[in-house]
Amino acid sequence: VNSKSRRVLLVDDDEILRFLAQKQFKMMQLDLDTAASGPQGLTAYKERNYDLVFMDLSMPGMSGLETISRIREYELKTQRKRTPIVVTTAFDESQNSILAGADDFLLKPVLFETLQATTKKFLDIPLT
Amino acid sequence: MSELTHPSLIQGEFPYRLRQHGFVAELGKDALQGMELGQLFDKAVAGVADIFENEYCKVLELQPDGKHVFLRAGVGWQPGLVGIAMVDTGMDSQAGFTLASEHPVIVKDLRTEKRFNGPALLREHGVVSGMSVIIHGLSGPWGVMGTHTTRIYEFTEYDITFFQTIANVLASAIQRRKGEEELERRVAERTKELQLANDLKTQFVNTISHEVRTPMAGVIGLAEYLVKEPHAEDLQEVAQHLVSSSKRLLSILNDLLDFSRLEAGKSSVEVIEFSLKTLISDVVYLFKTEAERKGLEIKTSYDVALESMTVRSDEKKIAQILTNLISNAIKFSQDGSVEVDSSLVKLHDKTFLQIAVKDYGIGIAADSQQHLFKPFVQADGSMSRRYGGSGLGLSISQKYAELLGGQIGFETKEGSGSRFWFTVLLEDM
Numbered sequence: 001v002n003s004k005s006r007r008v009l010l011v012d013d014d015e016i017l018r019f020l021a022q023k024q025f026k027m028m029q030l031d032l033d034t035a036a037s038g039p040q041g042l043t044a045y046k047e048r049n050y051d052l053v054f055m056d057l058s059m060p061g062m063s064g065l066e067t068i069s070r071i072r073e074y075e076l077k078t079q080r081k082r083t084p085i086v087v088t089t090a091f092d093e094s095q096n097s098i099l100a101g102a103d104d105f106l107l108k109p110v111l112f113e114t115l116q117a118t119t120k121k122f123l124d125i126p127l128t
Numbered sequence: 129m130s131e132l133t134h135p136s137l138i139q140g141e142f143p144y145r146l147r148q149h150g151f152v153a154e155l156g157k158d159a160l161q162g163m164e165l166g167q168l169f170d171k172a173v174a175g176v177a178d179i180f181e182n183e184y185c186k187v188l189e190l191q192p193d194g195k196h197v198f199l200r201a202g203v204g205w206q207p208g209l210v211g212i213a214m215v216d217t218g219m220d221s222q223a224g225f226t227l228a229s230e231h232p233v234i235v236k237d238l239r240t241e242k243r244f245n246g247p248a249l250l251r252e253h254g255v256v257s258g259m260s261v262i263i264h265g266l267s268g269p270w271g272v273m274g275t276h277t278t279r280i281y282e283f284t285e286y287d288i289t290f291f292q293t294i295a296n297v298l299a300s301a302i303q304r305r306k307g308e309e310e311l312e313r314r315v316a317e318r319t320k321e322l323q324l325a326n327d328l329k330t331q332f333v334n335t336i337s338h339e340v341r342t343p344m345a346g347v348i349g350l351a352e353y354l355v356k357e358p359h360a361e362d363l364q365e366v367a368q369h370l371v372s373s374s375k376r377l378l379s380i381l382n383d384l385l386d387f388s389r390l391e392a393g394k395s396s397v398e399v400i401e402f403s404l405k406t407l408i409s410d411v412v413y414l415f416k417t418e419a420e421r422k423g424l425e426i427k428t429s430y431d432v433a434l435e436s437m438t439v440r441s442d443e444k445k446i447a448q449i450l451t452n453l454i455s456n457a458i459k460f461s462q463d464g465s466v467e468v469d470s471s472l473v474k475l476h477d478k479t480f481l482q483i484a485v486k487d488y489g490i491g492i493a494a495d496s497q498q499h500l501f502k503p504f505v506q507a508d509g510s511m512s513r514r515y516g517g518s519g520l521g522l523s524i525s526q527k528y529a530e531l532l533g534g535q536i537g538f539e540t541k542e543g544s545g546s547r548f549w550f551t552v553l554l555e556d557m
Contacts, residue, residue: 090341109345
């Protein structure tokens with residue numbers, strides 16, 4: 001599997017955490033796009049095919065849960081392949097996240113090893 | 129109309145009095161054991177009617193209007209009256225007369241009674257003889273207890289004492305129940321208060337935990353990166369982000385400490401002489417980068433007098449309030465400017481410093497405005513924590529302004545922006 005061909009999207013309103021995510025995915029040798037809000041994330045999602053999405057929940061304007069619902073609606077409407085979405089947030093909202101259509105939930109702070117393991121799991125990359 | 133032979137003449141004086149005493153003892157025991165009031169009333173009226181061999185007995189409860197009594201319990205009366213009937217307490221009624229006289233009232237023959245005009249209830253039931261006693265309350269009578277018969281009947285002194293004793297047992301039971309109700313009410317009230325305090329504490333912990341996790345994610349993640357990539361080319365930028373994440377953690381910690389000090393009443397005022405203009409430019413300078421990044425300009429303006437003069441107050445606390453207000457103004461603005469205006473206000477021979485921070489941001493919805501200064505409510509009025517911050521800034525600012533002899537307030541319009549202002553009393557120079 002060529003990990004270079006995989007593309008990940010991360011939606012988070014915190015600038016430092018977007019910066020950090022760029023570094024972390026670079027270490028994993030994966031391409032990452034970031035978006036600073038729900039609407040930005042939704043636009044990015046519609047423009048490109050992503051293999052995995054990381055989504056923050058507490059954001060001004062459109063919340064992460066709402067963004068997830070919109071993505072799921074869009075997938076149904078366009079019959080696009082279901083993209084795995086992993087929620088990363090500072091509140092334990094695993095229940096709500098799964099209900100809204102997320103596939104996994106990570107509580108911040110997410111350690112690099114956890115991020116890597118979760119990413120590999122959803123991208124079907126063997127853990128080495 | 130036949131005359132009823134007094135039961136004591138048949139049963140014997142002593143055994144009959146023993147029966148009365150026995151009933152008083154039994155009812156007293158029931159009352160002490162907490163028998164439900166309705167049940168106790170029923171037992172009392174049934175027992176009294178049985179012992180006196182009277183057809184009717186009743187408990188009337190005086191209503192708050194003082195003009196009516198309610199038939200709480202009774203035996204012998206036509207169906208559909210007990211628990212339903214409301215009777216006037218006018219002076220023409222036996223109950224009203226008893227309430228006014230405050231003594232047991234004996235009626236030998238209601239048909240020839242002159243003190244009052246027998247009420248319809250008794251007349252309709254063909255009552256001739258009867259006795260009424262007061263059931264005492266804490267302040268004034270609670271109600272009246274009455275026993276009645278359709279035959280001529282002579283109540284003795286002993287009978288009066290017995291009947292009044294029964295009424296007193298009921299009075300004690302009623303008082304006790306009222307005391308219990310009051311206690312239950314207080315316990316419920318206290319429980320609710322404790323529950324609220326506990327909910328607030330839980331919310332507090334949740335909020336702080338949430339607010340700490342975001343900068344903590346930055347600190348841990350960036351440090352991990354430094355360990356794994358010690359030769360990366362952007363170390364300077366990583367280190368800068370580490371510093372700002374750590375500062376955010378520190379500011380949450382400081383808010384927590386300030387808040388808890390204020391809650392404990394341990395926040396003291398330190399008055400010094402300082403230049404307001406210097407203080408404001410120092411605080412504004414701290415927000416320079418953040419404001420520029422959002423394309424906002426921070427403008428300052430002063431009353432002419434304030435341009436050069438020094439003032440006496442708590443500089444640190446004023447700086448902290450101002451920091452909170454400017455931080456909010458920037459957080460909730462997308463564009464435009466943030467205006468910091470300082471002026472002197474004279475009121476009742478006292479001089480106040482007023483600083484206002486105006487923004488052209490999202491403003492605050494009307495229904496969210498009243499909770500703004502409560503802990504954990506964000507300046508957009510929500511509790512959803514979509515914007516970072518401890519959620520304590522405005523709450524702390526309000527308490528500081530009050531501590532410095534002033535006030536805090538705001539004007540806002542949803543979609544157009546907000547203007548937050550605070551005043552502090554200036555010490556005489």
